[in-house]
Amino acid sequence: MGKLTGKVAVVTGAGSGMGRASALLFAEEGAKVVCADVSGHEESAAAEIGKDAIAVHADVSQASDVRAMFAAAVDEFGRLDVVFNNAGFNAPHHPIEETDDELFDRLVAVNLRGVFLGIKYAVPALRASGGGSIISTASATGLVGRKGIAAYGATKGGVVSLTMGAALDLAEDNIRVNCICPGMIYTGRGGAPADNSAPVPDRKMPVPMARYGTPREIATAAVFLASDDSSYITGVALPVDGGYVAE
Template structure:
């Protein structure tokens, strides 16, 4: 049996990269998927790829009204929400802490931390209505260890790590599991690859202890594990998928 048969998943940032790879795998495993993205062209292209199993929805995850509308669209089209993958995010340039523009910091916070918080907050009633469900967040290896030039980004992703811990405890009695994935250096659309994942992953031995970049499909596999009953006793976990970056 397919592991997500009859499930409905909402994935933010699903127009490209890790989100799109996850949507592709979830559909293959039987799910209906909401492709939520701020890039309407990418979202539509992804939804077209998946046919009747997907719809495209515009979302700015930093805006509460957009997040609520995204979830309402899932219920209107597919009848419910079982899984929310708060995946949308970005890192920006590597730069010293004192060089980070204040307006950029606000945007970084709005997408990478506030967006995750809003997703969790507004999906709760939908998941409670089903008797439970799953929330997955995209944190980062940089939320678990420091890296020169990424202090601001790491702070936001560290916030996602802490939010995941707290939300898992708050929602356990509702049978809602909350976990995060902490990617290392993954080659995605935001790093110059094609949005549909068709670009060849370049060689770069320094990307991880395993001597290569991670692939978007490897994040998707971790998300499938956390979304499915394979992880039915797993909550409050921040899972590095980083080729050994955190271990170093």
């Protein structure tokens, strides 16, 4: 407990799944949290945390929303130390020739442009705090290919590359930039268990550990990268995938 005491964190996609689990765990570890989302569920996430959180409605693909999100953090809590660019979405599996052009553009806008904006516009506030940690959600499919999701994987591969380049740009400012590459995480859409546990798979899982990961397991990785425990780690794409990438 207390790994993030005294820190102010912004979490995007905080209304559900990995983002919500991370916002809650950040608060458990002592952070004050800005819960940002476009879904409307950011309000309930902030309410669950209580006085140490605020909700901000933000579309991460829009620069004005991203700037306002960071301004809200500084206005409410006086500083910014941690950014978790988690917001993103997947898409139904389609062969590349059947992938809709507009869907591709939307994937790029949210999954890649959203991370770019979340890094770019966090920098002034992080510099003012003397440095900090930027974490983004990439994917195991940003490290290895997978049939049927080339467009999604391309956006997540872009997040990996963006992370490495930004880490080099910002190292002298004491701003660390890393990303998490989740594998098959059970986010509970369609009915999440209250304890964030994952169901026993009803089929053979294409993962060496043969089970789903949970949002909490992503959250614990995010806490590590947000905390001083990872003070000499930057430019890293960390798989949290049950061995998927290694196989």
